[in-house]
Each structure stands twice: as structure tokens, then as C-alpha cells.
Amino acid sequence: MSLKLYPMPRRIDVQDGPAPRPQAEVVVAHDPDLPPQGYRLDYGPTTRLTYADEAGLRYAQQTLDQLRGTPMTEQQAVHIEDWPDFARRGFMLDISRDRVPTRAGLRRLVEVLAQARYNHLELYTEHSFAYPGHEEVWQDASPLTGEDLRWLDDLCAARGIELVPNQNTFGHWERWLAHDSYRFRAENPEPQEFAGTLRPPSTLAPTEENARFITGLLEDLVPHFRSDRLNIGADETWELGTGESRARAEQEGLGTVFLDYVERVARPWTSRGHRVEFWSDILGSHPELMARLPEGTVPVVWLYDSPEHIATVIDRMSEKELAFSQAHGVDPEELRSFATRAQALIDADVPFWVAPGTGTWLSFVGRLDNALGNITDAALTGAEHGSEGFLLTSWGDCGHYDPLVISYAPILFGGAASWSLESNRELTHHLDGLLDRLIFMDEACVLGSALVQIGRVADALDAKTANSSPLFRAVQQPGTLEPHHVPSEDSLEAARRTLDTALEALQDARPAAPEGPVAVAETAQAIRWARFGVDLLRSGLVPGAEQNHGSSRAARRLLSRFDQLVAEQRRTWLLSSRPGGLDTSIDRFQPVRRFLVAASSERS
Template structure:
């Protein structure tokens, strides 16, 4: 029996219970909308996997029914599930626990249909808070439908918090200069999603950049005076600049009222008692307009004082502030200055991540979540091994250091190129290891995810996806930054980025391995549920992206290094453009237009480079000479 997360206690008998047309799903006791929604999910699954249309009732159950109830004597969020020849009983320690028991039963039904093995399960979570963090600002703004599907998947694996990262992709009043030309989320979107989450036992927590990472806000004519850097509005809107800038000028008396206004407008859209003000990576702090004050009191003092003001504002309005812990980790003792009730989100994404900052902040008295990552940013396919290693370590560190929650993150650096559903295995790693104390081996959990998520009878699909992701030679970040540097006239920087990215790995050898893995993946498809086979299109588009950009990278790298290149590259340019057509269709299936056109500009720029630099040349200078007309017509991404 495959169940994720793994239950703490499970005993299986020899008998079974057979569902039939007279079986009813009975809500015994007070029933909320959340329980009704969950009962409907169960009803739908029984129809799908057992072919039976069961009724949902409320009141006293009869023998042979599926009974959902809750009561005393069971841990909060815990449940007991009993399947016997007489029927099914799910008893939760609270309403949420009963809902989690139903999610376990749904997995049993998906595997066994109408004939359910006798089993007794007692289960409860390790961490009270188990969340997923989804970037909706650095490239993609998801459709509301795709966000709802994400919420349903989260609920199925017993996650209970969702945060959407917003810098400039919410339609604030009077911010038209910020979001013009984009496809921002609206108040109606948030309100509808918040209700959808609440019906499924998931807390939608607002997350808004309020300190650093305010590039698109602070580069406008409307709000540029609040930027830490002089003439910040003159800085080009490149992906690199978005990642590295802007920080608000904390010494400007208008800064706090400005941020408070954003918080006041955004906060009422959410039922949540939490609010994540981010406050991470304030790279520019003390390097511009606040420089004089920073010399007097120190950059860390500027940081903590502004953070305290933001936290105090939220606490006065009944909210529990959250913030990213990367800056305060430099001075853990400063956490003692923060008001009670503030939560530090301690992130680290290295597969060999240490527990240093978690230990130090715990010793200083911080209330913490540990925040690992799905390792999909800057990738066409997620690095599953790195994600697994990172998540298992961070969850273990959280248990050892008294963290109250786990927040698994999915960032979208440099355009959010990877298809969002590719992050689901990482999401499930986070769900499994934040619920259960025991760790599951990498190959085993990949097989279990393949069977549960994709209904792959071979159990091999997820492992093969991990192998496909290893075929990348030239990272997307390098592809993007080279173009940006050329367009900005930084020939030295452009040369250097390719020198640092040069690889001794043979493209042909790497692609031969990729093709073998892809062939194995194709062979698994007929063993998958027909509803999941459409993922093959997405996987094949990602594999083609890896192959094409490896070839582009090898060509440009050789050219920059003054090596002679004799291949005809017009054909590669055409392949790149045809691939982008398919990629765009895939993108629009789950996301609004958002940054798709920026990615299209990158594709077109490289296609033009390949066509106009077909003859051998002395290097980047020659490329620049040939591209002068192209550059004049092209804006940075």
C-alpha cells in the first residue's frame, strides 16, 4: 500500500470492505463547508476509480457507510482511519484531522478501487504548519484555474499553507505605472482563491516585497524618489537588475507611509492571521541615499529598525508578521529586538545545506520555519536530487531546533521558465517530510510519487525526470545574462560569463544520454493513467529546450573564445523559433502572458545572432559589429 505522507502507524488485516451502490458518505456531527468539499472530493474519486455514484448524507450512519467525524482523544490535525468488513470510519482530532483522514482514504481508493483492504491507521503531523511558496512575480502570473489545481494537489498531500510571492504583479490602486504592460493578479482573483483555499483547509498567506526586491515599483517615475539608489528609475528592466535591486530608502520619511499603504490595501483580501513582508536580500541598503546614516549606525541597525516598524504595524492590526531570515542571520542576537509573535522564515537551498543559521537563530529565541526549495529556478526541469537532499536536511534541522513549520519554496528567477507542474515532486517531498519524522529513500519516494501522482504502473517516471534534468550544460542564467551584458555594452562582462560557464562535457555525449532517458520515459507513458499522459508534451518540450540551448551555448562559448566555428547555424535558429511556438502554447495553458514575450525576445535575439554570425570571426567584438543593427532594434529583457 502506497501512501504519502507515510502514516505513523498502520496495520493491515486479511479481510476487506467492498463499496456498493448503497454505501453512503456520512458526515456525523457538525459539518462545515470544508468537510462537505472534502466529502465531494471523495465522492468524485469513488466515481472515478470504483465506478460508483455514492450519496453524501448527514446524520446517523448505517452499517456499510463511510463515516466522517471528529472528537476528543486524538492529536490536533491527527486522525484514525479504520476499514473493516462493516464499513469505513474516519475520526479526526479536529475538523482538519478528519479532512486529512479522507485524503489518505482517497489514496487507498485510487490504488484499490471498490475493494478496500482492511486497515487501521493512526496518524498526525510533525510540524503544525506545512506550506508551499509559489513565485508569481519573476516571470509567470498563473491563471486562477492553475492556482486552484495547485491548491487541490496541496490538500491531497496534507499541506495547509500557501503563499504567493508578489513584487509588482498585483493590481494596486494608483500603481498603473508599476503593472502596466503586465498581467497582474486582481483583488477578485485573490478573494476567489482565498475562499477556495479556505474550503480545502489551506491558509492563503499574503506575501509582499516591502523592503528589498522592489525593482519595478521603485524604478517608476511615480515612486522612484523612494529608491535607495540615485537615479534608480534609469536602471534598465533586465532580469539581473530585477534580482539584485531595488531597496527602499529607509531614511526617507515617506518610506513607511508608502509601505503601510500597500499593506493596508492588500491585507483585507485574506482571511489569514499571518502576513509575510519578505524583507530579504536588501542588497542596496546603505549604498546610496541612506549611506551617511549607515556610516553612523551601521547597515544592520538600519535594517532591524525598519523591520521592527513593519512588524509593529501588522501586530497592531492583529496579524502575525513573517519575514525571510537571510539578513538577520548575520546578527542572530538582533532577533531579540523584534516584537513577540514575529516568525522568521529561515531559507537555504543547497543540497548540502548546514544547520548553522537555524541553530543560531533558535538559540537567540527566534520562532522559525525552515524553508527548503524545489530547485526548479533557472531550469527547464527541476533538479530532483538536489531538491530531495535539501528538503530532507532542512526538515531534519527543523525538528532538531524546534521550528514550528516548513515552507517549501518554488522561485521563478530569470523568467520562471520551468513548467510549474514540474515542481510537484518537490512539493510532495516537502509534504512528506514535514508530516512524518522518518525519511524515505530517494529512489523509493520517487517511485511512490510516480505511482500516486502520475498513476504510472512502472513507478519510473519521476526518476527518469530527475535524469533528464542533469543534461543541462549551459544554465539559463548564463544565456540571459550574456545577452543583457552585450546589449548594455559590457563586452568584458559578456566574455567573462561565457568563460566561467565553459564546460568540458561533450554536447553530443550529453544529448545521447538525454535521448536514451527520453526514450525510456516515452515507453512508460502507456503504463500511465490516460489523464496524465498529456504531461509527455510538457516533458518533451523541456527536453528539447535543454538540447537546443546546450547547442546554442556551445556555439556562443566557442565563438567568444575565438575558436573557429564552421557549422551552418541558420537551421539551429529555425529549430529554436519552432520550439518557442510550442513552448508558448504550453505556457499559456497554465499562465497568463506575463513574461512570455520577454522570453520570446531572448529566443529571437539568439536566433538573429546565429543567422548573422555564421562565418568564423575573431570573437565577441566581431559579433557586436555584426549585431549593431540588431542591438539598436532590441530592448533588454
């Protein structure tokens, strides 16, 4: 089949006879017996379009537009039948790890999602919504306002996408609990040690008062959305059961304490007919509680490494890493696949969503092959167990250094895989061309190819780290890498060659898309950061390398490059992101600067 359709329909048959002439008649009919969101399309002398519902009509028209746009020499008469594997195909963007998009950045994201047939969008929020009366928390974050959300909600609705509110209501409350006026709400007001790592307060105490406080916040947030859905987060409640709730957790069990609080937060919304999503990582560790899952709630199973990648990570895991995982309540064996991660829910026959990741955070340039494997694993597991929803996540841990353009390739594959995985498996080999044709309109066919090439650099390294790239880890915390996290010299040299080639090629990119120049500039900056990670590891300065032979001269050169990168980061950040959070993001890399300053003077 030579037709370049995206996503590929689940059934397409070439017909005898000619394709339609320009301005040929189109006969449209409604058939409610078709699968939801489905359509049937006969593209011939008379085009016949039959749709199941409003969404089916939208997607049929999208396919028809692509057929009409096929070059005249490639036009064919075809019969198409199509409908999605997942009723809800969602994307979630983290806007609380320092980077909050501009309206222009959000508009471009919505356009890409609409092309990829996503019908659900969430913006993960901790402190980056302008809650009235809580200016102390968000005043330096350039938060989204109610006006911003209403604008975005209208934009999404016009493109068949439901914008769903997302506010973490239990864990990841560091930004709130850092302030004296909110610290009393913490499970533990003082920092806690986990396997040698001191963590600031991040978990709310599961009290009735805190549940009422959360309800008040959500009452300010939810009215800006058309949606009757809500994501309340509740993941990674690390301190739960160690402070305010210790006695009750010892008496009734940690799982009961967790689920009771989730139910209290959800109840005001489920009682109004809302569907409430929450992350399932805590619930999944307590199979005894499956029977009392609150009505109207939906557990969302998240996992961000592919089965192939995480198998290597687990096989090489040190005692230190194992202790760190266990201290945070994570059994590495559960992370081997979506099936193992969701096992307790599967055994109890509890419906759940699947949430893979773009693999772009903690990476600079992405981990594309890992993301493709992770997305495929999620789609297979979700479809096998009748999941209604697929939610592709793009997080921003540790400063959100990756611009959104790095996520475009995983977004395109995630949209196609959640629509019809079996029809779109081959897309993994054609993402570069699809990016250039559909997203960037790059007549030189450079930008899409560069993104795919650099996206594969981290996965090609012969050292593996969980949910991250060694190139990022080396820059973020250069003193914490263990020997098995450090790639070999040959592997680093190959990575450097790929990055150099991509950066040079970007000079020839000619994207016609309005945001094309921004995408080129952001991609180039991401490559520069990744090259810095490579050179830092090759310098011999980083503890954990087999030969720690770096010189003070090498440290000074790297320090100069780092300062130049930071200056350029300030410029490129503002191309599509708001200024709030920029200083905080850059400050997260101060440890490497201090490391290089010390190395500049200590080594000979």
C-alpha cells in the first residue's frame, strides 16, 4: 500500500476503478451500528462516508482529506473501515516541574494531538495554577490562569479533544509544603531520609481537614473545564504512615489509610457524576483493597521503561539501587512490564487505564526506542484487558530541560498505537518522514530525521539507567553515578558522532510550519546539552568512570561550555515557555557547576 495515511486504518482495500475526480460527489450517512468513533469510507467515483457518531465523522473527514491530498499520480480507489482500540486516547503534559508553556506552545501541542487523534488532554499540576488566595505558592511560576484554561478548553473542544483537570492532591506537594503557612499540612513537617537521600516534605497528611482544603482548591479549578472528569494524582506518597498517620497505619494498614483519603477527595466529585482518575502505584501494592475501590474512580497504571530496557537495568542493579527502590516502596520486579505492574488489578478484574511515557524527561534528547517499546507494551496490555483509556505522559523531572519538540515522535506513535496498534506497528520505522511531512513540513527532510537520530542516542549506549539517560544523570548529579551507569569510551564516541551529525544537519532544515524555526533552535539546544553530557563522561572527571584521569584544564573547558549553555538555555526556553520556573530549572544544575569549579582547581 503506497498511500501515506496517518494513522493507518485497521482495514484498507484497494478497489478496481478510478479514484474520484476533484469536486466529486460525497454521500454522507449515519450508521449507529458502527463501533464508537468508527467510520466506513469508500473513496471512488462517488465517495461514500458513513460514520458512527460525531467523532467518527471527524476522523472520517480527516482520512478523506489525506486521500484527497495524495499526489495525483498515486491516487487510488479504496475501501476503508476504521475505529479505535481505546475509547480515550490521552496525553498528559507536566507543567509543574518548572516549565509552563506559552499559549503559542499549547496551541501547537493541541494541533499535533488533533492530527494524532488524541481526544483527551491533561496538564499535570502541582502549584502552577493561579489559585485565588494562594499567591505565595505560585507567584514565581508564571502559572496558568482561569482565563488561560478557558481559552485552552475552547481550543480543545473545537478539535474534538476533552481538556481534563489534573491536580495532584496527596503526594508531590513539595512546592506547597516548602512554605511555613502550609507546612503544618504535611505528613512529616521535617525532611525525611530514604536510603541515604534526604527528602523535603512532599506528602499531605491524610486528614479530614486536608481533604476539605483540597476540595476547596478543586472548586476553584474545575469550573474552568467542560469536562466531567478529573485526575487527582495521589502517586508516590512516600512519607505516608511515618508521621501524622503512623498510628492509624500501624493499626489499620497503610493501604486502608491511603484509599480512605483518596475516597474522601474523590467523593465530592463522584457524587456529582464525575469520573475521577488516580495513579495506581500505591493501590497496586494492596490487593486486599481491590473490592472496596470507590465507585466512580479509575486507577491509572503508569510505567515508563520498556520491558527490554528495564530488564537490563534490573539485571545490573546494585545493592544501593535496590535499597533506594525498596525505601520508596518500589519492587523492581513489578516494573518489568505493564502486565506485572497491573497484576493486582488484573487478578481482581478491576478496570484500569494504562499510562506509558514519552521517555523524554531526564534525557535532554529523549529515549525514543525505549518510548516505542513502552508505548507498545501499554497498548498490548490495555487492549488485552479491555482498558478504556490510554494516557501518554510527558513529565519534567529535575528541571524539564527537554523542550516539547523532543516528545513529538513518541506523541505520533502513541496516537497511532492507541488508535490501532496492529495497523501501525511499522510506523516506528517511518517517524522521521512523518514528522517532516505532517508536523514540520520540512522540504529538506532534515528536522524529523535529526529528532529520530538523537532520540536513539541514549538507548544505544551500553550503560543503562532506569527512567533516565546516563547523559542527563552525569550533568544533573555527577557524583552519584555508579560504574555500571557509565558508558564505555567507544559507546560515548558513537553517541558524539551521531549528535554532531544531527547538529550540523539542522543548518539545512527548511521547515514551512510557522513554529519551524523555534523547533530547530530548541532541538539544537537539546543536542548541545547531550553533547556536554557525553564530553563530561569522556573527560574522566566523573566519579564512577573506570579511568578517573581528568585534568584541571579539561574541567575549565567544560565549565566555560556549561556557562555558555546556561546562557543559551535562557534564550531558547523563552521561545515557547513562560519565564516562571526558568531560574529554578537552571539552579538544579548548580551541583555540576560546583563540581567543575572544584575540579578546575584541585586537579593537575
